[in-house]
Amino acid sequence: MEFILFLIFSFICIAAVLNMLFQKESVYCALSLVVCMASLACLYLLLQAPFAAAIQIIIYAGAVMVLFLFVIMLLDPRSDSGSGRPRRMLFLATVLGISLFAALAVFLSRSQSFLNSGHPKPAAGQIGAVEVGLALFHRYLIPLEAVGILILMATLGAVLLAKKKI
Amino acid sequence: MTVPIIYYLGLSALLFALGSVGLLLKRNLLVQFMCVELMLNAANLAFVAFSQGRADGSVIVFIVMAVAAAEAGVGLALVVVLFRNRNSLDSEDFRLMKG
Numbered sequence: 001m002e003f004i005l006f007l008i009f010s011f012i013c014i015a016a017v018l019n020m021l022f023q024k025e026s027v028y029c030a031l032s033l034v035v036c037m038a039s040l041a042c043l044y045l046l047l048q049a050p051f052a053a054a055i056q057i058i059i060y061a062g063a064v065m066v067l068f069l070f071v072i073m074l075l076d077p078r079s080d081s082g083s084g085r086p087r088r089m090l091f092l093a094t095v096l097g098i099s100l101f102a103a104l105a106v107f108l109s110r111s112q113s114f115l116n117s118g119h120p121k122p123a124a125g126q127i128g129a130v131e132v133g134l135a136l137f138h139r140y141l142i143p144l145e146a147v148g149i150l151i152l153m154a155t156l157g158a159v160l161l162a163k164k165k166i
Numbered sequence: 167m168t169v170p171i172i173y174y175l176g177l178s179a180l181l182f183a184l185g186s187v188g189l190l191l192k193r194n195l196l197v198q199f200m201c202v203e204l205m206l207n208a209a210n211l212a213f214v215a216f217s218q219g220r221a222d223g224s225v226i227v228f229i230v231m232a233v234a235a236a237e238a239g240v241g242l243a244l245v246v247v248l249f250r251n252r253n254s255l256d257s258e259d260f261r262l263m264k265g
Contacts (some may be wrong), residue, residue, distance in 0.1 A: 006169045010177045017204065020197075021188045029197045033204065036181075040207055047174065049214050052224045056210075059231045064238045066195060071242045072196055077248050097187035104179035108212075108262055109172065127224050135221040136228065147232045154236030161243035162265065 006046055013039040030068050049127045077120045173245050174215035182210035194256045195245050199238075 016036040020029045037060045044053035084091070136144055183203035192198050204237025210227045249255055 003169050006173065010173075012183075013177070014180065017184050019189075019216040020200070020204075021184065021191065026194050026196050029194075029200055033200050036204065037207060040211060043174070043177075043200070043211065044214055046169065047214050049224050049227075050205060052214050052227045055228060057233060058236060060203075064235055067238055067242055068196065068200065071245060075246070075255060076243045085193065090191060093187050096190065100186055101179055101183035104182060106175060106177035108175040108179055111175075125219055127219070127221050131177075132224045132228065134185075135225050139222075140225050140229070143229055147229050151232055151236050154239050158239040159242040161240070161247050 002046060003078050006043065009039045009042045009046070009080050012036075013043070026072050027069070030065060030072060033068075037065070041048050048125065050125055051132045171215050171218065176213065178208045178212040181205075181211065193256050195248070195257050196242055197237055198257060199241055199245070203234060203238070206230060 016032040016039065019032040020036070023029050035058060041053040041056040041061070044050075044056060097136050157161065167227075180227045181204050185201045185208060188201035188204070189198050192201065202250070210230055213230070214223045245255070252259055
């Protein structure tokens with residue numbers, strides 16, 4: 001059952017990404033990316049991480065993609081000139097993508113044996129907000145503060161950039 | 167029947183490769199930016215898959231998402247400024263550095 005769900009959601013995810021790659025309109029690209037992120041959230045639920053699934057939906061599919069859609073609607077949606085890259089570039093990009101996937105696959109298949117050998121498999125349980133909150137405010141307190149400062153700086157930078165006169 | 171971790175890792179690698187191909191092939195700046203977000207999502211999937219039953223994966227996903235949100239804010243502001251100055255979103259039009 002779990003395997004069938006994994007197949008369904010990964011198929012939806014890959015189909016949405018392929019649709020994004022072949023789509024000309026940028027609004028449709030954004031909407032298919034939302035579909036991809038929603039199916040990734042379902043995969044997080046399958047991996048027993050409901051907190052990650054929730055923030056995937058709220059932050060990514062909600063906030064970030066709404067920001068993208070706002071910018072697309074604010075600017076000219078027709079500015080995508082339809083004509084893609086030259087054929088040589090297309091070939092090169094495809095070769096590079098396939099070789100990148102092959103390299104990652106080799107590396108990850110090696111890490112799989114590392115996972116099986118060294119560490120005993122921990123008791124599987126749902127990783128909800130309680131566990132994440134405890135880890136976030138004990139072990140990962142300094143990264144949390146650093147990320148807070150980073151977001152403050154990003155907000156200031158975005159406001160400064162969006163002003164009429166730089 | 168549980169799914170082996172390697173399947174999730176394979177899906178993550180595939181998404182990362184597709185994101186990089188899209189980054190190279192697309193000409194619209196906004197769509198290229200979306201491809202970067204897709205690559206971040208692929209890395210997040212790998213993090214969650216590696217840390218089954220532990221909280222660390224979700225914490226790192228949280229931090230990566232915060233960084234991605236900051237990046238999206240600044241990047242989209244930059245795109246708006248670029249569009250205001252050049253009246254175009256085509257990445258081929260930004261070639262000032264090319265001799």
